[in-house]
Amino acid sequence: MRKSISLCLLALGLSVSQLFAHSGDSTKLASKAILPDADNAGLKLPAGFGALKVADSIGRARHIAITDKGTIYVKLARLVNGKGIVMLRDNDGDGRAEEKGSFGEFGGTGIAISGKWLYASSDEEVFRYALTPEGSLVNPMSPQKIITGLINRRQHESKSIALDGKGNIYVNIGAFSNSCQEKDRGKGAKGMMPCPILDSAGGIWKFDTEKSNQTYGDGKRFATGLRNVVGLDWNKQNNQLFVMQHGRDQLHDLFPDLYDEKASAEKPAETMYALKEGSNAGWPYIYFDPELKQKIVAPEYGGDGKKVSTDPAFQDPAIAFPAHMAPNALLFYTGNQFPAKYKNGAFVAFHGSWNRAPLPQEGYFVAFVPFENGKPTGQWEIFANGFAGVEVVTGTRGAQHRPCGLAQGPDGSLYVTDDSKGTIYRIMYNGK
Amino acid sequence: MKRIRIFLMMVLVCLVTKLSAQSPKPISKSVMENGKTIYLSRCLACHQVDGGGVPHLNAPLDGASAVIAADKAKLIRIVLKGYSDRVEIDGEYYSNNMSAHADLKDQQVADVLTYIRNSWSNKATAVTAAEVKAVRAKLK
Numbered sequence: 001m002r003k004s005i006s007l008c009l010l011a012l013g014l015s016v017s018q019l020f021a022h023s024g025d026s027t028k029l030a031s032k033a034i035l036p037d038a039d040n041a042g043l044k045l046p047a048g049f050g051a052l053k054v055a056d057s058i059g060r061a062r063h064i065a066i067t068d069k070g071t072i073y074v075k076l077a078r079l080v081n082g083k084g085i086v087m088l089r090d091n092d093g094d095g096r097a098e099e100k101g102s103f104g105e106f107g108g109t110g111i112a113i114s115g116k117w118l119y120a121s122s123d124e125e126v127f128r129y130a131l132t133p134e135g136s137l138v139n140p141m142s143p144q145k146i147i148t149g150l151i152n153r154r155q156h157e158s159k160s161i162a163l164d165g166k167g168n169i170y171v172n173i174g175a176f177s178n179s180c181q182e183k184d185r186g187k188g189a190k191g192m193m194p195c196p197i198l199d200s201a202g203g204i205w206k207f208d209t210e211k212s213n214q215t216y217g218d219g220k221r222f223a224t225g226l227r228n229v230v231g232l233d234w235n236k237q238n239n240q241l242f243v244m245q246h247g248r249d250q251l252h253d254l255f256p257d258l259y260d261e262k263a264s265a266e267k268p269a270e271t272m273y274a275l276k277e278g279s280n281a282g283w284p285y286i287y288f289d290p291e292l293k294q295k296i297v298a299p300e301y302g303g304d305g306k307k308v309s310t311d312p313a314f315q316d317p318a319i320a321f322p323a324h325m326a327p328n329a330l331l332f333y334t335g336n337q338f339p340a341k342y343k344n345g346a347f348v349a350f351h352g353s354w355n356r357a358p359l360p361q362e363g364y365f366v367a368f369v370p371f372e373n374g375k376p377t378g379q380w381e382i383f384a385n386g387f388a389g390v391e392v393v394t395g396t397r398g399a400q401h402r403p404c405g406l407a408q409g410p411d412g413s414l415y416v417t418d419d420s421k422g423t424i425y426r427i428m429y430n431g432k
Numbered sequence: 433m434k435r436i437r438i439f440l441m442m443v444l445v446c447l448v449t450k451l452s453a454q455s456p457k458p459i460s461k462s463v464m465e466n467g468k469t470i471y472l473s474r475c476l477a478c479h480q481v482d483g484g485g486v487p488h489l490n491a492p493l494d495g496a497s498a499v500i501a502a503d504k505a506k507l508i509r510i511v512l513k514g515y516s517d518r519v520e521i522d523g524e525y526y527s528n529n530m531s532a533h534a535d536l537k538d539q540q541v542a543d544v545l546t547y548i549r550n551s552w553s554n555k556a557t558a559v560t561a562a563e564v565k566a567v568r569a570k571l572k
Contacts, residue, residue, distance in 0.1 A: 077488070154518050154527045184516075185531040253477050354486040357476050397484035397492070420487065 048431020067135030103140035109158035156228035174228035175202035180284035191300030231330035238374030244327035271317035282314035325363030335412025467547025
């Protein structure tokens with residue numbers, strides 16, 4: 001009798017453990033079963049890739065960061081219901097977020113995760129929030145203010161951030177000007193010499209992640225001559241900061257005798273730089289011409305549209321992209337989900353141009369460039385397109401969605417934000 | 433005979449109503465063409481071909497309350513002096529500065545403003561050179 005009871009219990013135990021094992025498997029099955037949207041969320045992707053909408057209409061979604069357990073944090077440019085950071089979670093494993101929360105009483109662009117901290121910026125300050133091991137906030141009401149008092153004069157006001165994992169945070173402070181003219185965007189106006197803006201903006205500043213309330217005097221100007229950087233990322237393969245510069249506008253409007261409308265639409269290049277301490281990308285004195293493949297003296301500083309700059313202080317770009325496409329995010333891909341060619345390569349989210357009129361606008365896509373050890377190993381190509389929802393964008397407001405932020409999920413999926421309609425896309429590889 | 437007289441009266445009434453209903457007054461083709469030429473060379477890059485501006489960077493003109501407002505002096509001042517204040521415009525903020533266009537002649541400012549007040553979905557009264565002259569005099 002006793003024996004039969006214990007046998008019975010054993011059988012019961014087995015079936016219970018089988019049940020647990022089964023439920024363990026079902027989680028795996030669920031994560032395998034993340035299906036893209038039937039129309040790939042409206043995106044055009046290379047063969048084998050699919051996409052879905054994780055969330056929609058969350059506000060003006062700028063940059064995005066994801067914890068190693070999959071909790072998504074998105075920075076909003078403008079507050080929604082008084083909050084500037086959105087938290088998204090997918091609890092049932094279908095890839096779409098059903099849990100949503102918000103916190104942080106400041107609008108802005110920058111957001112990043114490093115170690116146990118979530119960092120986020122307004123247009124003047126940088127804060128950080130402690131994270132639990134599960135990726136929740138320890139205290140959403142009281143972040144530590146680590147940087148304060150950064151210049152915000154409307155133009156190029158967003159403060160993007162990147163971290164090196166060694167206690168340093170890099171902050172972009174954009175120039176509050178197009179080309180440092182005596183009168184900003186004034187027809188034919190001369191450039192100020194030297195450009196006084198560079199003292200406090202037009203570059204990347206480096207600060208300590210562990211100190212509170214730092215400002216200019218506590219940090220260091222790490223790199224200068226960068227008009228405005230929105231997309232930047234730390235390359236872990238060669239331990240170097242890479243940035244995407246937004247090139248200057250309006251060569252034809254300001255200097256019609258030197259540039260026709262076509263030249264103005266196609267110059268200067270949007271440029272990627274590999275930065276070292278003390279790097280100088282040359283703004284406002286020069287720009288990079290994608291056709292001549294040279295650094296050209298800016299017309300505000302005596303250039304005639306062809307005069308090549310020989311100043312050794314100014315660095316060459318790592319890559320030159322077509323003009324005015326507005327690179328708003330940069331991400332070096334370290335995941336294993338995508339095919340091998342994508343490993344260590346750079347994804348760049350182009351927000352889309354406005355300064356090509358009367359020619360059609362360009363951009364509104366995510367591009368890819370293969371990289372190895374911090375050097376590009378091939379040409380750039382379009383990776384994800386179709387965000388605009390129209391074949392030709394004539395006026396910028398005609399674009400339905402505009403790519404703005406990039407992040408890599410724990411499974412190697414690529415996430416893209418849109419700050420026009422507030423859509424969060426997830427791009428996955430499901431080919432063989 | 434009486435019938436004809438009534439008919440003529442009715443036609444006259446119709447014509448008068450039609451004319452008075454057409455307020456603002458029709459704007460001449462040449463003013464619109466001249467305004468468009470100036471728009472293409474001075475305004476297009478930022479305010480775009482559809483007058484829609486650029487979200488969060490350059491303010492739209494199409495449907496903008498300040499563009500179609502009865503207070504034309506404010507609009508004239510913006511063109512002559514440029515604009516760099518951080519203010520909310522119809523619920524949104526815009527980052528870029530607008531440069532001054534004081535080098536345009538009074539008639540050119542009037543024509544381009546008449547053009548933007550009567551393009552896309554906008555419909556408003558014309559701006560005259562005299563109105564521009566009056567605002568310009570106060571700026572000096």
